[in-house]
Amino acid sequence: MPSPVRTKPVSGPQVRAYAAKAQEYADAATDELDAGRFIAATSLSIHAGINAADAVCEECGFA
Secondary structure: OOOOOOOOOHHHOOOOHHHHHHHHHHHHHHHHHHOOOHHHHHHHHHHHHHHHHHHHHHHHHHO
């Protein structure tokens, strides 16, 4: 039997918070990349992607 879909209502400010975190991680990743710190840039890029996906999923009600 498949698990029930777990969703939760979120507000606009919560979605914007995920998007802001994604942007902050992306900006930090760019800084690290420019400084030649490639492992840190990679990790920060991954976190940026996760937060961006959270923002999209929360906005669409898939989280």
